Amino acid sequence: MVSPLHSNGRAQLREDKAVTSIGELAPKPDLRPELLLKLSGKLQTTLELSQLLEIFFREIQQAVLVDGLSYNHAGNNILQSQGKTSPHSVSYRLQTQQDYMGDLTFHRSTRFREHELANLEGLLTTLVYPMRNALRYHEALAAAFRDPLTGAGNRVALDKTLSRELELAKRHGQQLSVLMLDLDYFKQVNDQHGHSTGDKVLKDAADCICSCIRQTDMCFRYGGEEFLVMLSSADQSGALRIAERIRMSIAALIFNAPKGELQISASIGCATLRGDDDRDSLVQRADKALYQAKHGGRNRVISDVDMAFSELEQAAE
Numbered sequence: 001m002v003s004p005l006h007s008n009g010r011a012q013l014r015e016d017k018a019v020t021s022i023g024e025l026a027p028k029p030d031l032r033p034e035l036l037l038k039l040s041g042k043l044q045t046t047l048e049l050s051q052l053l054e055i056f057f058r059e060i061q062q063a064v065l066v067d068g069l070s071y072n073h074a075g076n077n078i079l080q081s082q083g084k085t086s087p088h089s090v091s092y093r094l095q096t097q098q099d100y101m102g103d104l105t106f107h108r109s110t111r112f113r114e115h116e117l118a119n120l121e122g123l124l125t126t127l128v129y130p131m132r133n134a135l136r137y138h139e140a141l142a143a144a145f146r147d148p149l150t151g152a153g154n155r156v157a158l159d160k161t162l163s164r165e166l167e168l169a170k171r172h173g174q175q176l177s178v179l180m181l182d183l184d185y186f187k188q189v190n191d192q193h194g195h196s197t198g199d200k201v202l203k204d205a206a207d208c209i210c211s212c213i214r215q216t217d218m219c220f221r222y223g224g225e226e227f228l229v230m231l232s233s234a235d236q237s238g239a240l241r242i243a244e245r246i247r248m249s250i251a252a253l254i255f256n257a258p259k260g261e262l263q264i265s266a267s268i269g270c271a272t273l274r275g276d277d278d279r280d281s282l283v284q285r286a287d288k289a290l291y292q293a294k295h296g297g298r299n300r301v302i303s304d305v306d307m308a309f310s311e312l313e314q315a316a317e
């Protein structure tokens with residue numbers, strides 16, 4: 001089903017018009033069956049959402065000239081666009097009886113005429129099922145890279161992402177920092193409050209970390225109660241600031257466990273990319289700093305630079 005959402009220009013007439021099928025909209029589409037057949041065939045050649053939108057945007061130009069196309073699926077955090085935005089736009093919601101498949105907006109410098117809107121609606125019917133398949137593929141891929149308990153990235157995602165980001169940071173001379181974070185005395189949480197409370201604590205700690213970082217940063221579950229946070233474009237002082245914010249936010253969490261209120265803390269090791277680093281050396285320095293934070297009493301942040309200083313001091317003694 002394709003439902004008009006909102007629009008401007010002449011298409012404004014359609015605002016709030018609830019439709020249950022294309023057939024209810026007047027006028028009827030004026031599209032060559034061969035065009036629809038060809039478009040349908042091309043849309044079935046890919047499961048990649050961006051490619052699907054690219055094909056759709058390119059092929060519909062034969063029937064209706066459009067400057068740009070944007071696609072938004074808030075639930076899946078997807079926002080994609082083709083071409084350019086223009087003053088006039090018309091939006092449609094794509095859905096079947098079972099699935100919501102996002103909102104699509106067409107942009108143009110001139111108003112859409114009624115027969116063009118009817119044609120767009122006709123063209124959109126070819127997109128519904130390929131879009132559903134592309135979304136399922138997208139969700140399956142996302143699930144393969146996500147830790148099911150916490151929603152953080154898993155180790156597979158970490159391996160892929162960190163190598164890529166490290167290469168990019170080096171090539172563009174940008175900063176990159178990582179935080180290695182471990183919840184303190186987590187075994188006691190499980191032992192005293194039960195495993196399901198432990199699971200809840202892990203999930204809330206991951207949410208808490210994500211709420212302290214930017215959208216371009218990423219949080220991965222590294223192991224049981226250990227997380228790695230990748231901070232793009234963050235130098236040492238920026239990374240320390242974020243680490244401290246995370247530490248304080250986790251310490252402020254209050255859990256209503258069956259045996260009463262429970263609070264937790266986290267120790268964090270922080271390392272910033274150096275010229276001679278590879279993925280392993282960067283992570284190892286963050287891990288070493290985390291070890292220091294644990295041995296320094298826990299609930300604290302230690303950076304690789306602090307660690308280097310204390311090693312120098314020890315050597316001088």
Ligand SMILES: Nc1nc2c(ncn2[C@@H]2O[C@H](COP(=O)(O)OP(=O)(O)OP(=O)(O)O)[C@@H](O)[C@H]2O)c(=O)[nH]1
Pocket residue numbers: 149182183184185186187188190194195196197198199202223224225294298
């Ligand atoms: N509930 C729950 N517990 C987990 C999960 N993964 C690992 N754990 C537990 O996390 C605990 C980690 O314990 P330790 O490695 O001794 O660390 P700790 O008690 O946090 O002590 P420090 O790190 O030294 O502060 C173990 O009891 C694991 O069973 C999980 O997915 N859910």
